[in-house]
Amino acid sequence: MSKSATGFFILALLSGILHLSLDQDTMLTVPLIACVVFGALFMLALIAGRRIKFDPVLR
Template sequence: MSKSAWLFLCLTVVTGLLALGATSEEGQTAAMVAAGVSTSLLLLTLFMGRKIKFDPILR
């Protein structure tokens, strides 16, 4: 995994834990939105970092 993927993974875990530990409804909603955004960015970096090899020869 790349460094940016590790960063977004850690950010997702931290914001998820903050959402679980939040006491107010607004804080919990904000942390859940932040966790969703960081999760989507994590998935994007994982898909972008994947090496897809194209083999034009059909076997």
């Protein structure tokens, strides 16, 4: 997993935990929206990390 994917995963996890620790009366909060955005960026970083291959041998 790349560094950016790891960072987005941690941010999504922390914002999800923050949403769960806030008041339970509201359905849509800013941390929940941030969790969805960071989760989507995490998935994109995983896909981009699979497609970009680094060739250390210079030809």
